[in-house]
Amino acid sequence: MGSTANKWIGLILGVLLLAASMLISIRFGFTVIGWNEIKAALWNYDEASMEQVVVRTARLPRTLIAASIGASLAVAGAIMQAVTRNPLASPSVLGINAGASFAIVLAITFLGISDINILLWMSLAGSGITAVIVYILGSIGREGLSPLRIILAGCALIALFSSGTQGLLVLNQSGLQDVIFWLTGSIASRDLDTLIPVFPYLCFGWIAAFLLAGQLNILVLGENTAKNLGQKVVYIQLAAGVVVVLLAGGSVAIAGPIGLVGIIVPYLSKYLAGRDHRWMLPYCAIIGAILLLLADVAARLIILPEEVPVGIMTAAIGAPFFIYLARKELRRE
Template sequence: MEARQKNAAAQVLGLAIGVVLLAASAAASIRFGFQTISWSDMMGAFTHYREDSMEQVIVRTARLPRALIAISVGASLALAGALMQAVTRNPLASPSVLGINQGASFAIVLAITVFGWSNGQMLVWVSFGGAFIAAAAAYVLGSLGRDGLSPLRVILGGSAIVALYSSATQGLLVRNENGLQDVMFWLAGSIAARDLQLLAMVIPYMIIGWAAAMILSPQLNILALGEELARGLGQRVGLIRLVAGFIVVLLAGGSVAVAGPIGLIGIIVPHIARYLAGQDHRWLLPYCAVYGAVLLLLADVLARFIIMPEEVPVGIMTSVIGAPFFIYIARRELRNR
């Protein structure tokens, strides 16, 4: 009993530290960039806003929306990765590895370059549709065979989906060079030059996904015991996977609609959260949400200084950060087999 209380206290402390880091990262995101904002102008933008102050205008129109988008997208992608790893029993599962981000991206590129759609609300639904089709295809490919869903087959199926949608996206851009500039920076994954109106379109779906993920967390603990044991305890495994897949589509599709395909957040953060919080998804998922937001905020701040005065798209930065981590996890899993 005493050990359990100490463990709970440590989990609360770790989450509290994460919240502090989140606040500090958000402040850094608002303050630092090509033009550093003073603390007085930062506070004044919220308490005594003046339109004749360029610094305060930058805070309200550019830096604050950017920070809020980074928080929302980082939390959503980390939660989506944790859910996918739980239901597939694969530590390498994430929206980017299984092709869900690429499916949403392809759908948006198709809508923009072929059909000429530019309405934000319409593109949000297009992104959800592309994410759903890619998720369904990855699940079907991963379930083929006598033994049903297999972690290895899920990764192989996801790799096929990634290759298919990436090639199709490049094909669209080659055939329609006029649309290349409209989507190329977005395809790299970026939260720059996005406004709060775009986030406002998807945040209701993200909030539904966040809440549903937390509600589902006890069922994920049972599923982690093994599929046969979960069925023996009365769990409807197929329904849990279906609900989790729907949540992933909401989170990943919404993230892509706002920021494009930002990769590897969904792989990195769940492993960090698992190290800090343990295997209990009731704690693991809140850790993922907080530390996912922190990671994307810090990656975005770092991306502003690499080639200043230009910026590196944050999707490239997360790939640079996450690639060694991905290789480490893959090698560890091979050693454990």
């Protein structure tokens, strides 16, 4: 899209498609709920109606959670790609999700923690420590931050934390059932009590990301260029890192590691909105929410009466796309 008018039109269409996706998410599942029941559940709730109870207690919370996580992971991925100047960067590829997951498994299996507030802080701590380690390893050398080194560092940490997580579960098999479904990335059985404690952190991350958009446009030109233009590069990178930790760590605390959303969506948003992050980030938030909502609906329907964890669905969708991008980058080099 070239002109500002076209970008506004695309944004409005995206919001309408997001609203439609949310309605689809509320309606379809093991039980298909009629539009009249959905309307009544939202505006004239009757506890005697089983369909309305399902909408209020299961479908609506699940829809809000999917939209929030999809938007968060997509925006976090776009920020990471801007900071690292690497189109393959995302919370899942650079080990952020793996670090957060390891911290939560440690808390659940060995410390017996189930309070979402404590798990949130464990997730943020795990993702934050991982982000720092990846940045340090990716910056070693006279050339500074290298896109290739940061990917290699992320892959190494994914292997390390994945092995650590498996080791924890082997040592404490009694905790396996508590985390195995969560580890695949799932929003099944999540309710508003899970989302509410985390939502303020996600909101802060979204707002901070949009405020950083103009600075990201400069940073993506390269550190030396950004410094010559008067940008305090270290502070912008630090602020961006905090935003990524809040968005990715908060998402993992709710639903576990859901991969590849942070790669697919920024690429699509860049194609639709261009490279200006002031437009690209809102597009990421909308498209990310739509993608995870529709992936979750597909996860419910694909093997009825059972359902697939949504993390498996996003992996199935995203893996071919990731391979395509990787091959494209290799050809470019």
